[in-house]
Amino acid sequence: MLVLLVLGGYFITTSEQAAQEVKEKEDAGEEVRPVGLARFPFQLGLDLQGGAQLIYEADMTGITDPQEQRRRMNSLRSLIEQRVDGMGVSEPLVQVERGGLAGGGEHRLIVELPGVTDLEEAVETIGKTPLLEFALIDQDQAEEITPENELEVNDEESVDIEEKAEEPEEETEEGVMDDIFQRTELDGSMVAGARYEMNPTTREHMVIVEFDREGTRIFREITQQHQGEPLAILLDGVPISQPVIREVIRGGEATISGGFTMQQARDLAEDLEMGALPVNIELMSTETIGPTLGQDVLEGGVLAGVVGLMLVAVFLLLWYRLPGLLAIAALGLYLVIMLSLFKLLPVTLTAAGIAGFILSIGMAVDANVLIYERMKEELRNGKPLREAIADGFSRAWLSIRDGNVSSMITAIILYWFGTSLVQGFALVFFVGILVSMLTAISVTRTFLLACTAEHEARVLRVLFNSGLSKAAPIKDN
Amino acid sequence: MFVVKFRKIFLGLSAFLALASLVLIGVLGLNWGIEFTGGTMLEVAYQEGQVPEQEKIEQQAKGVYPERSFTIQQAGEYSYIIRTSELEEEEFGTLVQALSFDGYEAEEKRSSSIGPSMGEELRNKALVAIVVVIAAIILYIAYVFRQVSYPVSSWKYGVTAIVALVHDILIPVGLFAVLGYWLGAEIDVLFVTALLAILGFSVNDTIVVFDRLRENLRNNEENETEEPFEETVGRSLKQTYTRSINTSLTTLFVLGALYLIGGSVTQYFALVLITGVVAGTYSSIFLASPIIVELEEKQRLKTAAGK
Numbered sequence: 148m149l150v151l152l153v154l155g156g157y158f159i160t161t162s163e164q165a166a167q168e169v170k171e172k173e174d175a176g177e178e179v180r181p182v183g184l185a186r187f188p189f190q191l192g193l194d195l196q197g198g199a200q201l202i203y204e205a206d207m208t209g210i211t212d213p214q215e216q217r218r219r220m221n222s223l224r225s226l227i228e229q230r231v232d233g234m235g236v237s238e239p240l241v242q243v244e245r246g247g248l249a250g251g252g253e254h255r256l257i258v259e260l261p262g263v264t265d266l267e268e269a270v271e272t273i274g275k276t277p278l279l280e281f282a283l284i285d286q287d288q289a290e291e292i293t294p295e296n297e298l299e300v301n302d303e304e305s306v307d308i309e310e311k312a313e314e315p316e317e318e319t320e321e322g323v324m325d326d327i328f329q330r331t332e333l334d335g336s337m338v339a340g341a342r343y344e345m346n347p348t349t350r351e352h353m354v355i356v357e358f359d360r361e362g363t364r365i366f367r368e369i370t371q372q373h374q375g376e377p378l379a380i381l382l383d384g385v386p387i388s389q390p391v392i393r394e395v396i397r398g399g400e401a402t403i404s405g406g407f408t409m410q411q412a413r414d415l416a417e418d419l420e421m422g423a424l425p426v427n428i429e430l431m432s433t434e435t436i437g438p439t440l441g442q443d444v445l446e447g448g449v450l451a452g453v454v455g456l457m458l459v460a461v462f463l464l465l466w467y468r469l470p471g472l473l474a475i476a477a478l479g480l481y482l483v484i485m486l487s488l489f490k491l492l493p494v495t496l497t498a499a500g501i502a503g504f505i506l507s508i509g510m511a512v513d514a515n516v517l518i519y520e521r522m523k524e525e526l527r528n529g530k531p532l533r534e535a536i537a538d539g540f541s542r543a544w545l546s547i548r549d550g551n552v553s554s555m556i557t558a559i560i561l562y563w564f565g566t567s568l569v570q571g572f573a574l575v576f577f578v579g580i581l582v583s584m585l586t587a588i589s590v591t592r593t594f595l596l597a598c599t600a601e602h603e604a605r606v607l608r609v610l611f612n613s614g615l616s617k618a619a620p621i622k623d624n
Numbered sequence: 625m626f627v628v629k630f631r632k633i634f635l636g637l638s639a640f641l642a643l644a645s646l647v648l649i650g651v652l653g654l655n656w657g658i659e660f661t662g663g664t665m666l667e668v669a670y671q672e673g674q675v676p677e678q679e680k681i682e683q684q685a686k687g688v689y690p691e692r693s694f695t696i697q698q699a700g701e702y703s704y705i706i707r708t709s710e711l712e713e714e715e716f717g718t719l720v721q722a723l724s725f726d727g728y729e730a731e732e733k734r735s736s737s738i739g740p741s742m743g744e745e746l747r748n749k750a751l752v753a754i755v756v757v758i759a760a761i762i763l764y765i766a767y768v769f770r771q772v773s774y775p776v777s778s779w780k781y782g783v784t785a786i787v788a789l790v791h792d793i794l795i796p797v798g799l800f801a802v803l804g805y806w807l808g809a810e811i812d813v814l815f816v817t818a819l820l821a822i823l824g825f826s827v828n829d830t831i832v833v834f835d836r837l838r839e840n841l842r843n844n845e846e847n848e849t850e851e852p853f854e855e856t857v858g859r860s861l862k863q864t865y866t867r868s869i870n871t872s873l874t875t876l877f878v879l880g881a882l883y884l885i886g887g888s889v890t891q892y893f894a895l896v897l898i899t900g901v902v903a904g905t906y907s908s909i910f911l912a913s914p915i916i917v918e919l920e921e922k923q924r925l926k927t928a929a930g931k
Binding site for chain 2 (some may be wrong): 161176194202204264266267270405430431432433434435436437439440444447448450451452454455457458459462463466498499501502503508509510512513516517518520524542545546549550551552553554556557558561572576590613
């Protein structure tokens with residue numbers, strides 16, 4: 148037990164130090180990949196580190212198939228994720244809200260931007276309609292960037308375009324890009340659909356793009372005039388693919404293939420499909436928290452936790468004497484396990500979560516209190532110390548179980564129903580109950596038995612008694 | 625045990641407090657936060673020694689949006705919290721700018737803006753959560769105490785625990801009706817979370833007492849001891865109240881620390897919990913057990929009349 152306590156404490160402090168160092172380097176502008184223990188920092192919620200949270204609701208009127216709804220939400224999410232990544236925010240979070248038992252919520256998108264306080268700018272960047280464009284490439288300059296485009300003939304009938312897979316990121320400056328790309332009339336609004344397919348014979352991953360009527364016409368003209376030239380597909384100005392036009396395409400369906408991994412092909416199909424937003428979104432709520440406020444809350448919470456803990460420790464020691472000391476050790480173990488879990492799982496800490504944790508410190512001793520009170524009672528009834536401990540323990544167990552199970556039911560329901568804020572609290576509360584029960588029981592049991600295995604002296608009885616009661620003499624049976 | 629003997633007095637006190645809370649809630653109403661009503665909240669901080677008066681802030685706000693109504697409230701020494709109906713992002717920016725004036729510099733500390741439909745959804749969610757928690761607890765207690773149906777049917781333990789729960793929730797809500805009316809304390813998501821935590825705490829407390837009662841009843845049966853139900857309840861209470869009080873004390877220690885030094889965000893949260901824990905401890909000792917005694921008495925009189 149002691150080993151566990153020390154190990155856990157060591158893990159928490161060193162990993163926090165390592166994480167701090169990484170953070171300092173990052174702040175200094177260095178690219179650092181956290182390794183070793185630094186991979187486990189405390190995850191602070193937005194309300195503790197400051198930042199902005201935006202919640203969007205997708206308009207799903209007319210889309211009833213739940214699978215289709217989910218698909219659209221996912222494409223929306225990855226699209227917005229791209230946009231947010233472009234903002235240069237560290238560790239942004241974009242997630243589809245999970246619907247609770249009470250229903251609703253599954254068509255929401257939550258965007259969290261740590262450190263961002265300019266709401267207007269954030270809303271603008273995220274909310275603008277994504278732009279899908281098709282552009283011809285200025286041959287002279289393009290040679291320098293994409294010298295590897297190849298023309299290959301494929302037997303498959305529908306395959307009209309071949310491309311060498313490109314990394315989506317171009318390291319060219321924006322201005323140069325504008326010179327290279329000559330935008331065509333064709334854009335995302337003319338894409339009727341795009342899908343991923345696998346060529347059954349070559350087992351190549353491909354993306355099939357379909358245009359609408361106008362798109363088909365424009366696409367035909369472009370392919371007529373620019374045979375043999377590359378045609379770039381740009382999303383928000385960033386080229387995501389640069390296939391070469393091999394022949395005139397009249398049917399309004401183009402196949403892009405060559406060198407994709409399945410994931411790349413799927414992503415591209417999704418990007419193309421999203422040329423128009425998969426669903427209309429509306430901003431439902433926004434929240435910003437200044438960095439100083441979050442800092443205050445965090446410091447206050449930690450301080451309150453430490454002071455509360457000390458008060459509890461003093462009380463336990465005064466009231467329960469030796470077992471009180473054991474209870475403090477159990478509480479220490481509880482703290483270490485909880486903090487390690489916060490780091491390992493990881494649990495995102497919010498103001499509510501910290502409050503829940505502090506509350507759990509007070510309640511964690513409950514199991515100990517129950518056992519000790521029962522033990523004292525057995526002692527008063529004149530049982531020998533060892534028997535009193537064993538009986539006190541086994542009789543208190545039912546109460547501990549029933550009480551904690553009901554608290555856990557509450558925590559589970561809270562988690563199901565709650566918004567992210569409440570979920571943070573519920574998770575900490577639930578884990579706290581479970582861990583406190585385990586530590587209190589196992590630690591108490593082991594320690595007590597170890598303490599009393601050898602001898603039974605009157606001194607020990609005094610130490611085990613508590614509060615205002617006097618040690619009862621041992622009755623002879 | 626004096627608690628059982630003078631149970632009418634303790635029951636009366638509980639009933640009075642619960643009723644008073646109900647009346648306060650009814651008369652004063654509850655100060656719902658924008659999380660439940662929808663709207664925009666903004667907290668701005670000014671520099672030390674350069675904090676404008678509340679009226680001036682209201683004038684500035686009204687100056688930009690004359691048709692809106694604003695609730696302005698001082699928070700701490702240098703900060704103000706401003707609430708109004710939902711603002712668009714641009715409107716919001718304009719308002720923040722308007723709050724820096726005449727050399728006063730406003731710094732945005734936090735803000736939140738919530739659409740009305742979302743508020744309504746949250747309100748429903750909170751309500752459903754509370755109801756489901758209560759239902760789940762009745763079921764659990766009835767299940768755990770299923771073997772103890774003599775002399776009181778097991779579901780009555782569940783119902784009694786719920787009466788205690790409702791009592792424990794009504795009192796903090798009543799307190800908040802008062803605080804909301806005079807100090808502008810708001811019912812927000814944290815408040816609801818605190819209420820649900822109280823539910824867990826309170827039922828835990830009550831269960832421990834009932835658990836002891838169950839054990840004593842079983843022992844009496846085994847040893848064929850004749851003991852009036854009243855006395856068994858009294859004995860069980862006597863055996864458990866130290867534990868109830870001690871656990872509450874340790875919980876109150878940490879909550880007190882959270883309230884006094886934990887910062888403004890979780891201050892009211894801590895206060896709700898403190899009230900709830902006190903009410904919960906009271907109810908597990910002075911309310912739940914007396915009710916069980918009363919219920920048993922009724923049942924006994926009824927069977928006696930039936931014979």
